[in-house]
Amino acid sequence: MKTNLLNTRAKATVYAEVLLGAARVRNNVFDVAGQLDQLVAAVRGSIELRKALIDKTIPAAAKKGIVAEIFSSFAPELLTTFDVMVDRGDLSLLPRVRDTYVALAEKALGAAFVDVTTVVPLDETLREQIVTKYSAQLGRKVMLREYVDPGLIGGIVLSAHGKRIDASVSSQLESARHVLSKTV
Amino acid sequence: MKLRITSVARISVPVAAALMAMPAVAFAAEEGSSGIDLIFPTMSEFIPMLIAFIILWVILAKFGWPAFIGMVDKRAATIKDSLEKAETAKQESERILAERNAELAAAKKDATEIIANAKQQAEFVKADIVASAQTEAETIIAKARLAIENEKKAAIADLQASAADMTIAVAKRVIGTDLSTAEHKTIIQRYIAEAGSFNEN
Numbered sequence: 001m002k003t004n005l006l007n008t009r010a011k012a013t014v015y016a017e018v019l020l021g022a023a024r025v026r027n028n029v030f031d032v033a034g035q036l037d038q039l040v041a042a043v044r045g046s047i048e049l050r051k052a053l054i055d056k057t058i059p060a061a062a063k064k065g066i067v068a069e070i071f072s073s074f075a076p077e078l079l080t081t082f083d084v085m086v087d088r089g090d091l092s093l094l095p096r097v098r099d100t101y102v103a104l105a106e107k108a109l110g111a112a113f114v115d116v117t118t119v120v121p122l123d124e125t126l127r128e129q130i131v132t133k134y135s136a137q138l139g140r141k142v143m144l145r146e147y148v149d150p151g152l153i154g155g156i157v158l159s160a161h162g163k164r165i166d167a168s169v170s171s172q173l174e175s176a177r178h179v180l181s182k183t184v
Numbered sequence: 185m186k187l188r189i190t191s192v193a194r195i196s197v198p199v200a201a202a203l204m205a206m207p208a209v210a211f212a213a214e215e216g217s218s219g220i221d222l223i224f225p226t227m228s229e230f231i232p233m234l235i236a237f238i239i240l241w242v243i244l245a246k247f248g249w250p251a252f253i254g255m256v257d258k259r260a261a262t263i264k265d266s267l268e269k270a271e272t273a274k275q276e277s278e279r280i281l282a283e284r285n286a287e288l289a290a291a292k293k294d295a296t297e298i299i300a301n302a303k304q305q306a307e308f309v310k311a312d313i314v315a316s317a318q319t320e321a322e323t324i325i326a327k328a329r330l331a332i333e334n335e336k337k338a339a340i341a342d343l344q345a346s347a348a349d350m351t352i353a354v355a356k357r358v359i360g361t362d363l364s365t366a367e368h369k370t371i372i373q374r375y376i377a378e379a380g381s382f383n384e385n
Contacts, residue, residue: 122372129373130376137381153360154360154372155375156379161382165380173355177349181345181349
């Protein structure tokens with residue numbers, strides 16, 4: 001008899017595999033990974049959206065309309081998969097689907113997805129520098145998912161496979177503030 | 185004074201005195217009736233007087249003298265008893281006085297001991313109170329010093345934290361507003377070169 005955890009993993013894997021198959025058909029695997037990240041962040045950051053999506057009194061068609069309106073720029077295969085998850089009450093599986101999808105996508109593309117956050121958008125020189133350095137480290141092709149966050153003040157934050165390299169000015173200033181406040 | 189007198193002595197003393205006085209009185213009356221003779225009786229008077237005297241003496245010796253001696257003896261016995269009683273009372277008084285003096289001395293000794301004990305106890309209590317007060321004072325002082333030290337450390341920590349916050353805030357503002365895009369990219373480029381590896385974690 002399967003436990004709830006195994007059921008959850010199995011369900012998430014099914015959703016991720018279906019989404020990956022559709023994305024591969026549309027040759028959109030990498031972009032869907034980025035959009036899936038944004039979708040997770042949006043659902044996690046909005047209580048109203050979560051409440052609306054799990055409210056059983058709201059018709060499924062209305063929920064689909066809400067999703068289509070908010071995430072209109074996202075890939076159709078992603079929105080379709082998401083609608084099915086909402087219909088079946090599997091919204092809580094979204095982060096696990098995202099992680100499974102990224103793992104499957106990296107395997108399918110033979111690449112490693114690296115999230116890069118900076119204060120200003122990267123130019124080609126910086127991208128090349130990052131890809132070169134971390135392709136050598138990870139032993140495979142690196143595909144960057146770029147984000148801009150002025151809160152970093154400066155520098156760069158990289159994350160991949162649940163690991164994070166924080167070379168931002170804000171974290172260094174925070175370290176300096178900690179040292180200054182503790183020094184007698 | 186010897187109060188016990190024998191019956192022989194009681195009779196012989198007045199008889200001897202009477203016999204010694206009688207011849208002188210009798211012969212004085214026979215020598216003449218002028219001058220000094222006038223005061224002495226004549227023989228005719230002397231004999232009856234002597235007989236009367238003897239009869240009187242016998243009667244007194246027989247009845248008066250024993251009563252007198254008895255009264256004297258009784259008086260002597262009374263005085264003796266009184267003296268003995270006085271002596272006994274005196275001895276009793278002396279005994280009682282000695283007892284009272286002893287009791288007084290014992291009481292004085294007890295009082296002295298009680299006072300000494302009280303003084304000693306008071307000294308102990310005083311020393312205890314002084315020691316307790318000193319300990320309490322030292323504890324209060326130590327707590328006050330600790331509180332002052334903690335307050336001082338807290339104030340210094342607050343001051344340092346405020347200074348650090350202010351410094352970092354200024355640094356953030358300066359870096360965030362003064363750096364151009366090119367400068368940001370230069371920093372990013374340098375940090376990429378200096379950043380660690382995913383494999384290290």
